[in-house]
Amino acid sequence: MLELTGALLALAAGAGFAGALSGLGGGAFLVPALVVLVGLPMQAAIGASLLAVVATSAGASVAFVRDGWTNLRVAIVLECATVTGAIAGAWLAGMVSPALLEALFALVMLQSAYFSMRKRDSDVLPASDRLCERLELGGEFPGDSGEPVRYGVSNLPGGSAIMVLAGVMSGLLGIGSGALKVIAMDQVMGLPLKVSSATSNFMIGVTAGAGALVFLSRGDVVPMVAAPVALGVTAGAIAGSKLLPYADVRWLRAGFVVILVLVAAEMGWRAFGGV
Amino acid sequence: MPVDPEEERILRLWTPVLLRVILVAAVVLMALGTGLTLFVARDHVDPATFRHPVSVRVPLLTVLSEGIRGNANAIATLGLMVLTLVPLVRVALCFLLFLKERSGIFAAFTAYVLAGLIAGILLGRIG
Numbered sequence: 001m002l003e004l005t006g007a008l009l010a011l012a013a014g015a016g017f018a019g020a021l022s023g024l025g026g027g028a029f030l031v032p033a034l035v036v037l038v039g040l041p042m043q044a045a046i047g048a049s050l051l052a053v054v055a056t057s058a059g060a061s062v063a064f065v066r067d068g069w070t071n072l073r074v075a076i077v078l079e080c081a082t083v084t085g086a087i088a089g090a091w092l093a094g095m096v097s098p099a100l101l102e103a104l105f106a107l108v109m110l111q112s113a114y115f116s117m118r119k120r121d122s123d124v125l126p127a128s129d130r131l132c133e134r135l136e137l138g139g140e141f142p143g144d145s146g147e148p149v150r151y152g153v154s155n156l157p158g159g160s161a162i163m164v165l166a167g168v169m170s171g172l173l174g175i176g177s178g179a180l181k182v183i184a185m186d187q188v189m190g191l192p193l194k195v196s197s198a199t200s201n202f203m204i205g206v207t208a209g210a211g212a213l214v215f216l217s218r219g220d221v222v223p224m225v226a227a228p229v230a231l232g233v234t235a236g237a238i239a240g241s242k243l244l245p246y247a248d249v250r251w252l253r254a255g256f257v258v259i260l261v262l263v264a265a266e267m268g269w270r271a272f273g274g275v
Numbered sequence: 276m277p278v279d280p281e282e283e284r285i286l287r288l289w290t291p292v293l294l295r296v297i298l299v300a301a302v303v304l305m306a307l308g309t310g311l312t313l314f315v316a317r318d319h320v321d322p323a324t325f326r327h328p329v330s331v332r333v334p335l336l337t338v339l340s341e342g343i344r345g346n347a348n349a350i351a352t353l354g355l356m357v358l359t360l361v362p363l364v365r366v367a368l369c370f371l372l373f374l375k376e377r378s379g380i381f382a383a384f385t386a387y388v389l390a391g392l393i394a395g396i397l398l399g400r401i402g
Contacts, residue, residue, distance in 0.1 A: 005313055051355055058298045058361045076369055076384050083391035091398055135380070206388065209362030210395045216359060217399030219333070223351035224312055227305040230358065234302065 004038075008225060009232040011037060016056060016236025021244055022256040024112055025204065026233040027053050027175035031105065032263045035270075040225065042098040046174030047215035048226040050090075050208045052233040053176045057205030069198035071139045074153060074191065078199075081160040082181070082207040085167020090214035093172050103271035105173050109264035113257045115179040125190035128152035132189075141195055151192055159189040171211035176204035290368055294361055301358035308351025315347070363392055 011033045012026070019026035027049045034045035093101065128138045132153040140148040162184035166177035178200050185196035215221050333352070341349035370385040 005309060051358060054358055054361055055298070055301070058294050072369065072372075073381060076373075076381060076388065079366075079388045080384055080391075083388050083395075087391060087395045087398060090395065206362040206366060206392075209359055210392050213359055213392060213395035214399040216355060217396045219399075221355060223308065223348050223355060226355055227309050227351040230355070231302065231305055231309065 005224070005228050007038060008034075008228040012052065012229040012232025013236035013239075016052070016233035016238075017240040017243075018236075018256070018259070019056070019233075020237045020240025021247060021252055022116065024116070024256070024260075025053060025176040025178050026056050026237060027173075027208075028109065028112055028260070029263070030229065030233060031174050032109075032267060034225075034229070035102075036266055042101045043093060043220055044222055044225060046093055046101070046172075047212070047221040048229040049174030050171075050212040050215060051221065051226050052230045053170075053174070053208035054205050054212055055230045055234045056237040057176065057201060057208065068140075068142055069195055070202045071137070071153075071191065071195055071199050072202075073135065073139075074137050074185070074189075075199045075202050077135065077137065077156065078160060078163045078181075078184075079203055079206055081163035082167035082170070082177075082203060083210045085164040085169075086171035086207045086210040087167075087214060089168035089171025089173075090211035091171070092168075093211075093215075094218060094220060096172075099271045099273075101173065102267045104169070106264040106268035106271060108169055108173060108175065109260045109267065112179045113260035113264070115183065116253050116257050116260070123190075124149060124192050125152040125154060126150075129154040129156075131156050139195070141192060149192075151195065152190065154190045155188055159184045162188060167207055167210070170204075170207045171214065174211070176208055178204055290365065293364055293368070297357060297360050297364060301354050301361075304354030304357060305351055306354075308347050308349075308354055311345070311347035311350065363389070366392065 012030060015030035015033055016026040018029045022028075030049045030052060031042075031045045034040045034048065035042055040048075127133070129152075132138065135156070137153040137156070138151060139153075140150045143149040162180060166180040166184065169175065169180065170177040181200040181203060182193070182196045185191040185199060186193050191199070212221075333349075335356075338349050338352050338356070342353045366385060366389050370382060370389060373381040373385055
């Protein structure tokens with residue numbers, strides 16, 4: 001018992017640390033660690049991971065909101081899509097086979113690896129389209145010179161469609177789906193990258209919370225698994241965020257891409273009968 | 276759009292304070308539950324449930340009363356429940372903010388998100 005709890009705490013701390021350094025959040029590393037290394041069933045790992053994502057996102061987003069990077073209006077509009085998707089995903093997670101969940105997880109890991117490698121620019125849309133203008137979704141962020149920089153927002157329906165998918169993946173796989181959320185805002189809706197990241201950070205906890213509430217009220221969370229996991233991930237994420245300013249991001253990113261591809265291969269192998 | 280003073284006050288003061296209080300309460304309960312299981316009440320948890328968990332729906336009042344009696348598993352469950360208050364409170368504060376701004380459409384969006392979170396609890400109960 002002591003060994004198992006110790007292993008859960010250590011693995012969760014490692015996942016939280018890696019999640020904070022890579023910017024992908026703890027769930028991407030936590031679920032495969034719990035399934036492959038501890039031998040937990042996929043559903044139990046997902047329930048524990050969703051609660052861990054809620055715990056880690058609680059602290060991080062406060063700073064971004066305070067510093068003026070989060071677009072609260074965009075977050076709330078898009079949360080309508082992610083929460084709907086997350087509830088559907090968490091509900092489905094209780095029904096679909098573990099093999100399908102593992103196959104999906106492998107695909108999402110590959111998408112995250114691709115997202116981590118991609119070169120990103122940060123264009124600012126000068127004006128919003130008609131719908132976003134009407135909803136006053138445009139905003140401003142603190143520029144380098146201290147002067148606020150205004151930006152517009154476009155293609156709300158396209159962004160919302162991807163957000164439904166991000167929500168389904170979050171509830172189904174126990175991850176924050178941050179990579180998909182940033183793609184929706186940055187690439188599809190034209191928000192500046194840092195605003196997209198901060199807004200995604202704000203949204204992740206609410207999306208994961210929707211899925212976690214389904215798992216918790218269904219009784220699919222084992223408290224003696226989920227509690228040490230949430231504690232470990234939170235501690236790891238705090239340590240990771242403290243170390244991040246001193247880390248060489250280029251090498252870190254390359255290392256995490258390799259890990260994500262290996263995780264995808266392992267989960268894909270398990271899904272197609274390897275284990 | 277520029278952040279107005281009311282939004283500033285709610286975001287800067289209330290959100291961080293409330294979220295931190297909830298998070299600390301959740302962490303204390305989870306740590307207490309885990310610690311009690313490991314060092315005091317090992318018989319409260321069957322180690323087999325780690326690898327072969329079964330769905331157990333326990334009414335909130337039972338969890339509360341068991342937690343007050345010092346049941347380690349119930350205390351950890353209470354910690355997890357308190358943790359799920361973080362997103363609920365965050366969205367509720369946004370709802371309050373949009374109501375104060377008299378922004379009807381955003382208050383409606385926020386109410387939808389809140390309703391979605393509550394629907395998640397009900398869906399879990401029946402599904």
